[in-house]
Amino acid sequence: MSHADTFHPFARVLHWLMALAILSMLFVGAGMVTSVEARHAWLLAIHKPLGITIFVLALIRLGFRLTHPAPPLPADMPEWQKLAAHASHWLLYGLMIAMPLIGWGMLSAGNYPVTLGAGLRLPPILPSDAALFAWLREAHRYLAWLFFLTFLAHIGAALMHGLIRRDGVLQSMTGGRRSA
Numbered sequence: 001m002s003h004a005d006t007f008h009p010f011a012r013v014l015h016w017l018m019a020l021a022i023l024s025m026l027f028v029g030a031g032m033v034t035s036v037e038a039r040h041a042w043l044l045a046i047h048k049p050l051g052i053t054i055f056v057l058a059l060i061r062l063g064f065r066l067t068h069p070a071p072p073l074p075a076d077m078p079e080w081q082k083l084a085a086h087a088s089h090w091l092l093y094g095l096m097i098a099m100p101l102i103g104w105g106m107l108s109a110g111n112y113p114v115t116l117g118a119g120l121r122l123p124p125i126l127p128s129d130a131a132l133f134a135w136l137r138e139a140h141r142y143l144a145w146l147f148f149l150t151f152l153a154h155i156g157a158a159l160m161h162g163l164i165r166r167d168g169v170l171q172s173m174t175g176g177r178r179s180a
């Protein structure tokens, strides 16, 4: 398999690390809003620093992606599938950046501290405003659903490439060998 067929090793490491982190975040978030008291505080103390880490990694990843193009999709793939692949990838980038920013903005608007542990605390990025807090809270919830659904579609497409089409697209991210 040539270099042109696979993502750069740095992109692959970031991809799998972030996949794990984002999936954890979706479940930590859902667990958090259905918990009370100690468990809620414990999950929130994981949610905030992990979310900010995803934000920083997403910016690094976006910068790397813009300077290191992805391997081309197979020439025989239908145009609509190529379009859907590109659109969903950019949607995932958008959500990886928007979700943490909305979480940070929501806490700022609600006048809550954005603590990251070890005494670290981020400054507010929005003025204190109860209506804005409520709006961002809803946006964070609906975009989390969109994130989860896009994540599922992404996994479905990866499995379709790996198990049905066997066209090397999944291997371009695993670094494995093409079977066809």
Ligand code: HEM
Pocket (backbone or CB within 6 Å): 022, 025, 026, 027, 028, 029, 030, 032, 033, 040, 047, 048, 050, 051, 052, 054, 095, 096, 099, 100, 101, 102, 103, 104, 106, 107, 114, 140, 141, 144, 147
């Ligand atoms: C990729 C990043 C993130 C993902 C995937 C994510 C995901 C989620 C999810 C699934 C929920 C539950 C939504 C609901 O059902 O209402 C949630 C809630 C929440 N998130 Fe995030 N989040 C991210 C980043 C952040 C960041 C960076 C912060 C703050 C710095 C944050 C703060 C919050 C808060 C305060 C809640 C509501 C907690 C509550 O009301 O109990 N999130 N998040």
